[in-house]
Amino acid sequence: MKRLIVLVILVLAPMAHADNAARQACVQAMNADPQFAKDIVKTANEQADAEIAEKHLKAADQIATNEKHVILAYAAMWLAAAGFVIFLWKRQQGLKDQIARLQKDLELALKDDATPDTPAAGAAKAKTKKS
Amino acid sequence: MKRYVIPALTVIAAVGFVFTLWEVFVETPVQVTLGDRGQILVGQSLFFNQKIFYYHVANAFMLFAAVGTTGFCSIAYLKTRNAKWDDVALAAGEIAVMFGLVVLVTGSIWAKAAWDLWWVWEKRLTMSLLLWLTLVGYVLVRRFAGAGSERLAAGLAVFGTVAVPFIYVMVSQGDHHPQAGASGNVATLSGQMKISFWFSVLTFLFWFLALIISRVSSARAERRVRELHERAMDAGVL
Numbered sequence: 001m002k003r004l005i006v007l008v009i010l011v012l013a014p015m016a017h018a019d020n021a022a023r024q025a026c027v028q029a030m031n032a033d034p035q036f037a038k039d040i041v042k043t044a045n046e047q048a049d050a051e052i053a054e055k056h057l058k059a060a061d062q063i064a065t066n067e068k069h070v071i072l073a074y075a076a077m078w079l080a081a082a083g084f085v086i087f088l089w090k091r092q093q094g095l096k097d098q099i100a101r102l103q104k105d106l107e108l109a110l111k112d113d114a115t116p117d118t119p120a121a122g123a124a125k126a127k128t129k130k131s
Numbered sequence: 132m133k134r135y136v137i138p139a140l141t142v143i144a145a146v147g148f149v150f151t152l153w154e155v156f157v158e159t160p161v162q163v164t165l166g167d168r169g170q171i172l173v174g175q176s177l178f179f180n181q182k183i184f185y186y187h188v189a190n191a192f193m194l195f196a197a198v199g200t201t202g203f204c205s206i207a208y209l210k211t212r213n214a215k216w217d218d219v220a221l222a223a224g225e226i227a228v229m230f231g232l233v234v235l236v237t238g239s240i241w242a243k244a245a246w247d248l249w250w251v252w253e254k255r256l257t258m259s260l261l262l263w264l265t266l267v268g269y270v271l272v273r274r275f276a277g278a279g280s281e282r283l284a285a286g287l288a289v290f291g292t293v294a295v296p297f298i299y300v301m302v303s304q305g306d307h308h309p310q311a312g313a314s315g316n317v318a319t320l321s322g323q324m325k326i327s328f329w330f331s332v333l334t335f336l337f338w339f340l341a342l343i344i345s346r347v348s349s350a351r352a353e354r355r356v357r358e359l360h361e362r363a364m365d366a367g368v369l
Contacts, residue, residue, distance in 0.1 A: 063178050
């Protein structure tokens with residue numbers, strides 16, 4: 001592993017040095033010739049402008065034809081509506097259950113009242129009332 | 132007759148939704164169109180995300196209608212103490228929470244698409260959020276505050292209703308949010324956009340009516356069951 005690292009350093013060092021040397025030569029040339037420096041800056045700016053313009057055009061195109069957010073908004077709307085309908089339906093079901101329970105309790109209570117008052121019936125009646 | 136009202140309204144709303152989808156996505160243009168009033172260009176710089184407008188604003192109108200109903204019925208309940216008003220107020224309050232949620236969520240998604248921002252703390256947006264939180268508070272008070280909470284909740288509903296006109300006019304030229312009022316986006320819509328928008332509003336109105344009638348009948352049934360239960364307990368039957 002160590003050997004590999006040393007090898008990589010040995011290969012990359014001259015390359016970095018060469019890059020540095022080219023940069024220095026370029027700086028010297030630009031300092032020596034103002035017109036050359038201007039041309040370099042102009043070319044760099046044109047390239048940067050083209051990149052920025054491309055990015056803007058891409059962004060504008062994306063905004064203009066953005067379907068993702070429209071679909072998201074519609075999905076959110078229907079989800080909320082469906083959630084509310086389910087909530088209403090569940091509440092209605094709960095109400096039906098409650099009515100059925102009340103009816104059952106009422107029938108049971110009326111039946112208890114109709115039975116003769118034996119000790120066993122009295123105990124069952126008390127139990128029903130307690131529950 | 133009464134039992135057919137809710138299914139009929141729901142069917143009309145469902146057909147309306149399908150037709151609105153067709154109108155909005157197929158018939159209505161997004162490109163620049165010349166306005167009716169002079170040389171004003173209406174619809175300039177409109178992108179595909181503008182399609183959210185037809186549902187977002189229609190839902191906002193229904194939110195205002197629901198909040199108005201809650202406020203009006205709450206005032207009537209506080210004045211007359213007639214439970215029928217309270218049932219309608221509760222139903223409209225719950226529906227307002229649903230419409231409010233849709234308005235906030237679709238608005239936020241539209242903001243992300245148009246401004247690259249999920250939320251901005253502007254006057255109208257902040258007031259809309261506060262209104263929604265007030266409505267949530269109303270529903271929570273009704274559900275968990277126990278006996279006598281109706282009057283407290285009615286006061287809260289009236290407070291929420293006061294916010295509606297502020298929200299509608301509370302947009303200045305410098306805000307991100309589109310303008311409202313006489314020179315606003317809705318008033319200056321033209322051609323097919325206008326037709327699609329008002330058709331969408333009409334559809335949501337039917338949907339709102341179906342929901343509110345359904346919820347009111349449910350609230351009345353709940354009240355009746357509660358009263359019968361109490362009477363049965365008092366009489367010692369249960």
